[in-house]
Amino acid sequence: MADTQFDLIVVGGGPGGYVAAIRGAQLGMKTAVVERDKLGGICLNWGCIPTKALLRTADVYHLMKHASEFGLKADNVGFDLDAVVKRSRKVANRLSSGVSGLMKKNKITVIDGTARLEKGKDAPKVIVKRDGKEESYQAKHVILATGARARTIPQAGLEPDGRLIWTYREAMVPEAMPKKLLVIGSGAIGIEFADFYATMGADVTVVEMLDRVVPQEDEEVSALAEKVFAKKGLTIHTSAQVEKLDKGKDSVKATIKTKDGKSATTEFDRVILAIGIVGNVENLGLEDLGVKIEKSHVVTDEFLRTGVKGLYAIGDVVGAPWLAHKASHEGIICVEKIAGKDPHPMDVTNIPACTYCHPQIASVGLTEKKAREAGREVRVGKFPFVGNGKAIALGEDQGFVKTVFDRKTGELLGAHMIGADVTELIQGYAIGKTLETTEAELMHTVFPHPTLSEMMHESVLDAYGRVIHY
Structure with missing residues (x-):
């Protein structure tokens, strides 16, 4: 007979759920994940990953059509839509299989089926339905990671x-x-x-x-x-x-x-x-348990506790920003708090956001407008891609890097970018914000040449009237 008693049960195997499960297992908890579809959730199967595979195809296609700008010849450029889609699905399936491997590696039990919750002892009981049959599971702690779905207007x-x-x-x-x-x-x-x-x-x-x-x-x-x-x-x-x-x-x-x-x-x-999206909160039994829900999202405190004993919620189901990396980080915070560790509470101003269009868009922290609305006196710096040697060599001179600092303290309040590869660059500012960096540390950091990252340095310098190359 299958084991039904656990220290931790995570409902949902997306980037929030499976990361929470792995961290729980690392901390010595007997852990299970309930998933009704594929491990990896929307992100790996129908969101972040397969869309990036499609967008990579679009980037290559764009370059092929502009080959002459690089001294190359590419005649009769076209595409096979079926092959484009197949590549995207292959990438998604490869990563979903990788999550299954991580579950085995960390000795996490994967329970296939659809879950609902009922009142239990230390935490709600998890009732899993599969093939018309139901089975009851009990844990000391239950984490909801049921995600969200596309909003519709009937x-x-x-x-x-x-x-x-x-x-x-x-x-x-x-x-x-x-x-x-x-x-x-x-x-x-x-x-x-x-x-x-x-x-x-x-x-x-x-x-x-x-x-x-x-x-x-x-x-x-x-x-x-x-x-x-x-x-x-x-x-x-x-x-x-x-x-x-x-x-x-x-x-x-x-x-x-x-x-x-x-x-x-x-x-x-x-x-x-x-x-937009709405949280997956229906048919889980949350109302009967007394879980507070606002605008289709579960309400939690700074450590992801719902107010119901032994029940927590992470990821898209608890609200914005609706990002996979935010869900993963919430999972780690939640599990470490359960284990008696002392994690920092979630600070969404340290969560970078990325949009993978062309040109790419990335940001972290407050916009200039929101910083001013919050009553902060600010210094703003900006540096354009057209002033950067690497950007010109790449043929990508559209874009800029913008930084927002507190005028009095030098605190980095926000950074905003548009241009080639900014989704990779933004993490530099995210690290800086997490370390509570001021302009002084950023100014004294040596950025390699020739790189796009030099614009990050120049933007900081510009905020303080010291820009070099523009």
Whole structure:
């Protein structure tokens, strides 16, 4: 008979859940993970990883079409969509299999099935249903890591059907390349898909309800992003909304109300909904246990405790920022607190955010506007890609690095980037913020030449009137 008693049960095997399970096992806990689908969750199977595989294809395709700029010849450039999708799925499957290996390595029990919770002794009981049968499991501690799913709007026809109106899942496995595509929402998910499809040849329109694209980013980043996307041929409507979608046999008519208040109807082959996510909190028995839920997300304290004895929650199900690395870090904080360690509580201002469009976008900490709204006197530095030798050599002169400091203390409040490879560069500032670095340490750090990272140094210098190369 299968073992049903554990020290720790994690419900959900995504980047928050499986990391929490591994850390629990490392700390000597007898650990199990309940997963109803594939280990790795949305991130590895339908999100972070396979989308980056698609975007890598788009980057290579873009370079092939611009080969002459590098003194190369590439004639009759094209692509095989089936092969593009197969590569993306192969990458996802490889990593999901890797998580299975990590579970075995750390002697973590994987329980296949769908979980719900009931009142238990030290913590809620975990009831797992599989193939019509239910089995009860008990642990001293239970962590909810059930993630989130795409938000939909049933009204006005803004609801995915998997054929004409897509979520991120369908957008990753297209059977054919749409000629005209509408993307509703310009956050990270929406703008990444918009960029991928536009690069591969689709005529793409983006509708954003707020007044700028990638609205969570610094205003100057948004402004340059919109300028570059428009130059690439994307049609962008900000301060706009899709009033309704009318589905035809193999197309969708979208009525779009633009910022001037006028409405017009345009026909598209396909539509991608990217209007946010909602937490997976249904059918878990949370209400009966007395778990507090606000706007589809579980409410926790700074150490991820729900207020119900023995029950914790991490990752997308507890709210923004909806990032895999945030979920993983929460898992570690949560488990270490359970084990009697003394972890630092979560500080979301130290969580970097990355968007993998072209040009890439990355940030950490406060934007200039939010820092000023918080009452901080700031120093702001900025350095453009056009002033960097490595960027020019790469043929990537569009972008900039921006840093925001506290004028009185020199504390690094935030950093914001747009341009080539900034999703790799941002970690330098994330480390600096975590170490509570001031401008002095950053100024005295020697950055290698020629690299894109030199712009990070120059941006700091610019904030203090010492910029060298621009």
